[in-house]
Amino acid sequence: DVKVTQSSRYLVKRTGEKVFLECVQDxxxxxxxxxxxxxxxxxxLIYFSYDVKMKEKGDIPEGYSVSREKKERFSLILESASTNQTSMYLCASRLGTSSSYEQYxxxxTRLTVT
Amino acid sequence: LAKTTQPISMDSYEGQEVNITCSHNNIATNDYITWYQQFPSQGPRFIIQGYKTKVTNEVASLFIPADRKSSTLSLPRVSLSDTAVYYCLVGEKNSGAGSYQLTFGKGTKLSVIP
Structure with missing residues (x-):
């Protein structure tokens, strides 16, 4: 089975902090x-990456950046967290060569910014 | 990106067949139709995907008319465990990136009643 893991289930940060959300797929x-x-x-959709070091903006990229240095890891970065970024963040992966739209x-991660 | 419209909520009794219809009037020729299921506090899970006519798997059936401007997800004999949010998506291939970008709408909240 495909496994996608995220670094934290719950996270509380203060306004202005830099926040890293990590995602790993196996x-x-x-x-x-x-x-x-x-x-x-x-x-x-915030951002997506179709391969290592590649990234594309999704529908709401403002206030976020991403990093994909290794194939299995995709990081979401909030440069300066704000209260309107309090939300549930979901990571997904997909086999690039597949004709299916299935994402895992x-x-x-439920992030609260205070 | 093709926009989808589906009912906000539906109720059904246990053991009944449930049909959730989604409209996607501006679907493109190469787009596939995909359905996901999401339980509370979990990420969405792929259910089924189709291009035209009928597709069936162990979980559901998907009916797509010839004009492809709508689709219907059919869940046979629902149980309480089928209570979830169901998303209809039209997948679009990002030809520049070679990736498939999905746009999730607000989904249909299905409540199964004992």
């Missing part, structure tokens, strides 16, 4: 994604 997938999920808004999701 199935050699080329594509990785970061979403945030908020009540009433569903899942929204991690358990999520």
């Amino acid at each position: 199935m050699d997938h080329e594509n990785m994604f970061w979403y945030r999920q908020d009540p009433g808004l569903g899942l929204r 999701f991690g358990p999520g």
Whole structure:
């Protein structure tokens, strides 16, 4: 089974702090994604990466950056956390050569910025 | 990106068949239709994917009419454990990046009643 893990299930940070959210997948997938999920808004794509060192902006990239130095790891960075970034963050991966749209999701990180 | 519209919520009794319809009027020729399921405090899970006519797996069936402007997810004989949010997505290939970007809407919250 594909396993996608995220560094923390719950995280509390202060406004202005730099925050790193880590995601690791163990199935050699080329594509990785970061979403945030908020009540009433569903899942929204922040950034995705189709291969190592590659990144593409999603629908809401403002206030975020990403890093993909190794194939199995995709990091989401909040340079200066703000209260409106309090949310559930979900990481996903996908086999790049597959014709399927199936993405495998991690358990999520619930981030609270105070 | 093709936009999808689906009901916000649905209720059903245990043992009944549930049909959730999604409209995607501006679906492109190469787009596939994908459905995900999400339980509380978990990441979404892939259910089924299709291009046209009917697709069936061990979990659900997906019906897509000839014009492909809508699709219907059918869950046979639902149980309490099927209570979840169901997302309809139209996948789009990012030709420049060679990756598949999915846009999640707000989903349909299905409540199964004993």
